[in-house]
Amino acid sequence: MRLSLPRRRFLVMGAGALGSVLLAACAAPAPTATPVPAKPAAPAPAAPPPAAPAPKPEPTKPAAVAAPAPTKPAAPTNTAVPAPAPTKPAAAPAVAPTNTPRPSLTVQGKGKTDLLWQMSASDFWIAGTAKVLPDFADKNPNVGKVTLQPTPDDWINKLVASMVAGTAPDVFDMWGDIMPPFVERGQVVDVEPYVKRDMKPEDIKDFYDWQWRDFVMPWLNNIRFGMPRYVNIMFTWYRKDHFDEVGQKYPTLDWTHDDYANAARKLTKKEGSKTTRYGLLYPAWGWDRYWYKPVIWGGGTVDPKDNTRAIFGEEKALAAFEWTRKLMWDEQVMLQPLDIQRQSSVLHFPTGKFSMNEEGIYPFEMDNGIQGKFPWAYAHTPKGPTGQRKVLGTTDGYSMWKGSKNLDQAWDLVKWAVGPTNQLEVVVKAAGRVPIRHSILKLWEAEVVKARPALKDVNLKVAVEAMEMGYPSGREFFKDNVSAQQLIVPALEKMFVTGGTPTSYLKEVAEQVTKAQKTGSR
Numbered sequence: 001m002r003l004s005l006p007r008r009r010f011l012v013m014g015a016g017a018l019g020s021v022l023l024a025a026c027a028a029p030a031p032t033a034t035p036v037p038a039k040p041a042a043p044a045p046a047a048p049p050p051a052a053p054a055p056k057p058e059p060t061k062p063a064a065v066a067a068p069a070p071t072k073p074a075a076p077t078n079t080a081v082p083a084p085a086p087t088k089p090a091a092a093p094a095v096a097p098t099n100t101p102r103p104s105l106t107v108q109g110k111g112k113t114d115l116l117w118q119m120s121a122s123d124f125w126i127a128g129t130a131k132v133l134p135d136f137a138d139k140n141p142n143v144g145k146v147t148l149q150p151t152p153d154d155w156i157n158k159l160v161a162s163m164v165a166g167t168a169p170d171v172f173d174m175w176g177d178i179m180p181p182f183v184e185r186g187q188v189v190d191v192e193p194y195v196k197r198d199m200k201p202e203d204i205k206d207f208y209d210w211q212w213r214d215f216v217m218p219w220l221n222n223i224r225f226g227m228p229r230y231v232n233i234m235f236t237w238y239r240k241d242h243f244d245e246v247g248q249k250y251p252t253l254d255w256t257h258d259d260y261a262n263a264a265r266k267l268t269k270k271e272g273s274k275t276t277r278y279g280l281l282y283p284a285w286g287w288d289r290y291w292y293k294p295v296i297w298g299g300g301t302v303d304p305k306d307n308t309r310a311i312f313g314e315e316k317a318l319a320a321f322e323w324t325r326k327l328m329w330d331e332q333v334m335l336q337p338l339d340i341q342r343q344s345s346v347l348h349f350p351t352g353k354f355s356m357n358e359e360g361i362y363p364f365e366m367d368n369g370i371q372g373k374f375p376w377a378y379a380h381t382p383k384g385p386t387g388q389r390k391v392l393g394t395t396d397g398y399s400m401w402k403g404s405k406n407l408d409q410a411w412d413l414v415k416w417a418v419g420p421t422n423q424l425e426v427v428v429k430a431a432g433r434v435p436i437r438h439s440i441l442k443l444w445e446a447e448v449v450k451a452r453p454a455l456k457d458v459n460l461k462v463a464v465e466a467m468e469m470g471y472p473s474g475r476e477f478f479k480d481n482v483s484a485q486q487l488i489v490p491a492l493e494k495m496f497v498t499g500g501t502p503t504s505y506l507k508e509v510a511e512q513v514t515k516a517q518k519t520g521s522r
Helices: 004-013 015-025 123-132 134-139 155-165 180-184 192-198 209-214 240-246 257-267 292-296 315-330 345-351 363-370 407-417 420-428 438-451 461-469 481-498 505-519
Strands: 105-108 113-119 143-150 171-175 227-230 235-239 269-271 274-281 306-310 354-359 376-379 396-400
Touching: 105 123, 105 134, 113 123, 113 407, 123 134, 123 143, 123 420, 134 143, 134 407, 143 407, 171 407, 180 481, 192 407, 227 407, 235 240, 240 257, 240 376, 257 274, 257 315, 257 354, 292 315, 306 505, 315 481, 315 505, 345 354, 345 363, 363 438, 396 407, 407 420, 420 438, 438 461, 481 505
Parallel strands: 113 143, 113 171, 274 354
Antiparallel strands: 105 143, 171 396, 227 396, 235 354, 235 376, 269 274
16 A cells, blocks of 8 residues: 555546456456365464564665655556556555656575565565565475565556466455455455465464454355455544644544534634635545445445445435535535645645544654654544444455466465564564554554654554454445446545535435446346
8 A cells, every 4th residue: 555546546447447357358257265275284373473583685686676656547548458556545655656667576485486476565565575585485495586576557457467468476465445356257366265274263363353354255255355464444643733723632532523523623724715724634535435434323335234235325324424525515624635636645744734634554654754843643533423433444465366376385475474473574663554463463552663763652552442442344345346336436526526516416326326236247
């Protein structure tokens, strides 16, 4: 996950095209469970983290590592090409665009089986992986060269093309929202048989229940489409200096959405009719972000008993959408996305354009952008009118390409990546992200502050508390998620990007979604 906007642009424009291309180019029968692998294997690493591996020779690499390149949407075309490539939902680092491909890093093992791992990650994350990867090579002597390939611009298109050509990476980083078309067309491995073969129950308990559950697609034959990589959770970032300036108390665990709205009003600055500082930014137009406000209002987006029925047009859900619409357009205390040219909020938080931001948790990237220039912190996103708290918790993970000739070795790599060594040494220490294991989460705050002392007072403990409370989760899915997305995303754009559309419009859209579900091919 690098920049949030390109991912959202993919979610706006891409699923239908991606599904069409996979349907045409990678035709396959309905997904079925992968046969249980016959190869015997040792159990996955136990939960307690091991000591850091001993220093290894530096990995082979090209001269200089280029800056991460944000993905740009693909130009429209009449030919059958896949969707514009994203980076990651609600993502982070603020980087300058570049057309220079980032170089791959290579770690050489002792065996003969080479692996290609495509990583959607920052340069410091990939470099950190390369430094620790010799630990994997030592434990898997049958593996030869492991190449860490940064995702290029337009990477979803290129991934599909490589699958068609038979040259796709053995393992690739992904997140759940992009995966249904790949699963439907049989392009990824169901890892459940590997899990049952290699992982002990106590090891599985080290993962978060909600994230482990969300890597399974019940409507697609319960395929486990990958394994967790890290966790992103939506919190509220706030600028303490802005709060102090207007005499607003800092957010507490008891805050409601009424408190949230009142604080946004107090923090907003205007010159005449023009807002010069917004109290709040919440990306309600995002396909991966619109759904959880209706839930905490007592409604939802998908009927939990019937995943072909849209319920976001019902009264409680509409009240949640109206809360956002009113703050954004009527009161103009919530930032309108075009005011920052729909760029990443990480780029603009340091500018003072807004005081609060409902976004993911990227401590290192935040520290890079803010550089100690003002005090800030994370807070839990407030409870809804029902008293419930709910936000997006992501299914960022690893998938294995089903066409790989090295599936057993690819699984060994994934198993290592979800294990304690990679989670502690790379995900936490090198990248600063929230790990996928309870055992490593206990170490997370201390390790992040050790690496970046400026983060000592930003309330990093919210990540641990959120996992203990268990309120994050993956998004609600329709049976035919692609057809739903094609209808809902333009409606969200109309409501929260263009403006001038009443909330009642979503009743009509919900009816259209239900009709499409009932008459669809699935």
